[in-house]
Amino acid sequence: MPIKPVKKALFPVAGLGTRFLPATKALPKEMLPVVDKPLIQYALEEARDAGIEQFIFVTGRGKGAMEDHFDHAVELELALTERGKDDDLKIVLDCSPPPGQLTYVRQQQPLGLGHAVWCGKNYIGDEPFAVLSADDVILANPGCLKQMIETYSEVGGNVVAVEEVPREQTNRYGVLDIESDDGKLARAKGLVEKPDPAVAPSTLSIIGRYILQPQVMNHLDKHEKGAGGEIQLTDAMAATIGEIDFHGMRFDGKRFDCGTKHGFIEANIAFALSRDDMRDSVSEILKEYT
Numbered sequence: 001m002p003i004k005p006v007k008k009a010l011f012p013v014a015g016l017g018t019r020f021l022p023a024t025k026a027l028p029k030e031m032l033p034v035v036d037k038p039l040i041q042y043a044l045e046e047a048r049d050a051g052i053e054q055f056i057f058v059t060g061r062g063k064g065a066m067e068d069h070f071d072h073a074v075e076l077e078l079a080l081t082e083r084g085k086d087d088d089l090k091i092v093l094d095c096s097p098p099p100g101q102l103t104y105v106r107q108q109q110p111l112g113l114g115h116a117v118w119c120g121k122n123y124i125g126d127e128p129f130a131v132l133s134a135d136d137v138i139l140a141n142p143g144c145l146k147q148m149i150e151t152y153s154e155v156g157g158n159v160v161a162v163e164e165v166p167r168e169q170t171n172r173y174g175v176l177d178i179e180s181d182d183g184k185l186a187r188a189k190g191l192v193e194k195p196d197p198a199v200a201p202s203t204l205s206i207i208g209r210y211i212l213q214p215q216v217m218n219h220l221d222k223h224e225k226g227a228g229g230e231i232q233l234t235d236a237m238a239a240t241i242g243e244i245d246f247h248g249m250r251f252d253g254k255r256f257d258c259g260t261k262h263g264f265i266e267a268n269i270a271f272a273l274s275r276d277d278m279r280d281s282v283s284e285i286l287k288e289y290t
Ligand code: UTP
Pocket: 012, 013, 014, 015, 016, 017, 018, 019, 020, 029, 058, 107, 109, 110, 111, 112, 113, 115, 116, 133, 134, 135, 259
């Protein structure tokens, strides 16, 4: 069967973000900035650079700031134009994808990542699609999704980004039960969501980047609850193994788990140090604290 290209990406952004309270009481977690750009914009740009043409946001109540962020800010654009601030104007205009490429769908209750993905089902139809979690910000060139799409164009099926985690952390991730592994690409014969370290089948863990076939939605249709009482994407992906090849791809780059405070702070430091306009001054500041 020919491998269909990936042109749609789904962004689950309906979670409560409780680990960042009180910051996330009125502000969506996905709008927290790493240096000067919201988490969700890193994810959107990574998708855009990978050739994605349809961006589907699964949002919830209180997430309106994201819709405003990707819309025109008419007064601001006018003010910047009048003041001749062309560079700032370009930054503002570059935020938004072209008209018609953005769709918002609501997940009325945060029942889990699998449920959030299922909420986008009608917009996915029978095409393969990417899922990007804005929590995982990845410093990589080319971007992680672009690397995955290259691999996907060779192997097809379901492809997720993976990395090794310390064994004591397997209970935070979906973990691969590995059939074969060439050091870059691991083929899985099973998946377990948040296994206890003592029984985890490996330490190769799924991070927030997925390329999935639409059949995954058929399993999400069942709304079965898994680990933590949530509808888990991992369980639906696991159910397709046998019917659809499943590969975990190790990517070149560094991932920051911005769903945690430590990961978020580390991301801010790493991204600042990666920028020519900030490296020296931030290094100086860091010296004061070490
Ligand atoms: P998390 O597991 O980090 O949950 O979701 P959360 O609610 O955002 O954060 P905490 O744990 O309360 O601090 C990972 C991603 O999946 C989305 C979140 O918005 C986040 O981008 N998500 C999660 C949904 O869209 N819906 C859900 O039901 C659960």
